[in-house]
Amino acid sequence: MERPRFRIYFLHPRFWPLWLGLGSLWLLVQLPYRVLLVLGRGLGLAMYRLAGARRRIARRNLQLCLGHLDAGQRERLLKANFISTGIAFFEMAMSWWWPQRRLQRLAHVEGLEHLQRAAAEGQGVILMALHFTTLEIGAALLGQRHTIDGMYRQHKNPLFDYVQRRGRERHNPDATAIEREDVRTMLKVLRAGRAIWYAPDQDYGRKQSLFVPLFGISAATVTATSKFARLGKARVVPFTQERLADGSGYRLTLHAPLADFPGESEAADCLRINQWIEREVTALPEQYLWAHRRFKTRPEGEEGLY
Template sequence: MSQNDPIFDTSFHRGLLHPRHWGAWLGVGLLHLLGYVPARLRDRLGDVLAPLLVRFSKKQCYIARTNLEICFPQLTPEAREALLHKCMRVGIKTFASFGELSVRSPEYLEQRTLVTGWEHVEAAKEAGKSVIFVVPHTWAIDFCGRIIANRKPFPMSTMMKSAKSEVFDRYINMERGRGGGHVYERSAGLKPIIKHLRAGGGFYYLPDQDHGREASIFVPFFGMDKATLPALPRLCKLTGAVPLMMLAIYNEDRLRYELVIEPLPDPYPSGDMTHDTLVMNQSVESLLTRYPEQYMWFLKIFHTRPDTDEGFYEHEIRKIRRRS
């Protein structure tokens, strides 16, 4: 990314051939191969690996169990553990299918997907409005972003944070940018997004990331105060964009992806930033309550606390590391 061009640079350079990247290239090649494997056969990998990962991924599963206990206190410990295992299965199956985005045709991807609520996108388009898709972190988030791009209702954009692997970073963002999509570095801020929306584009907005105390306000999420970025009402006000909730799902039983699109309560924004941010969180809650196994519960969604500088999960994670 340059100062004049905040779009993520996916160009190839010789440094990517360094031996330290060979493992990542092997992983990308494996994903491409798995993209050709029939879904029913490929999904068996998730069935086999999920119990092993739950057993050995102690830090990640501690975070997930903590989140599930906060968000679903009405469930028994056994029910939450079963939900954790199902979440892990869905995650593995979705990750193993990522190569389909590279090797399969748009027609194949379309027939693998059921979209509900597309009429809301068409209504915004007919009214000459841009759209902000409010997309929680489910495992299928990239797959269904491709469906939106393939249907081309308008040019799409999103923001990203660099991954640890430069090779995977390039690969993932090449896929996200297919079909003319713009992938902006998060450090670029909102200016390119505002420009894109005012030009009639669409924006893939991730509402549930923890951006820290200074950038956030604290509003309830599943009954617990969460540091939440109040950017959605601001973007809607500045650009006139229509906000639409969108949840990306992998249906294990039907071996297909599903995309659920719903409007936020009208009017939005209302003019009250705290209220509008809470409404967004409540809309995310509503979708995740219906499809809890789809969410990345391994994220530190409650990391920043209003009353302490220590991360919410850190004390127990340190104990896990000492025992390992």
């Protein structure tokens, strides 16, 4: 996909409210990092009180997945999760607009050698990530250390799409934004020995999915990770990131490539991935994106969970 280009059309009055909002956000994000954390916390608490539909979805997901916690514990976790989401709003803007040197000071990277080794061997990598609230800044910080391509879904608003793509791609001068449905290009990029950010932890419907347990619940799980690894002759390197509680930045962890993957069957691979998801989410539940209806698609005959 070609680089995003500015169009005179973006100056049309219909875009002026968005320009005003983006300009205000740009000004806010020039504040010190710890001030932005405080502002994000306030925004998250406001979202917790006002975003009723998303709050109900997240609360239901916590009940389904972390039912061993009592109701009070889950509600405190829910509030912390909305705070994390509020902070993520400013992290998005930081990753788009902060000077790269300022961003670099927040990154604590572990396991980069896994990507470097694969690149030296001309081996493609599926950077298997999760939808943590920190995903935007995590990808930006890693992109400063190693070129990564990404799956991309075009935004409906062309101006926001331009700003978003430009902000994301500035960290990777030769990065490729691949349309989510463009399987041919993804395989071509993997076979060329590049690394692609890919997250298999959301519900994309029945097509190309198998029902595999996740937190003990049948979940429509995409089989694409196995297919891409096999057809693209690629390694699967799990990637996680964490916002550090002491305000010093973010820990990015590139884990060792999955051994013997793909395995004996797509179902076994999906189960293995879901078990990894369970471990990582359980370790950092307040920073996971619980507001997604992960169990929306149900097996035939089962009632909806939301």
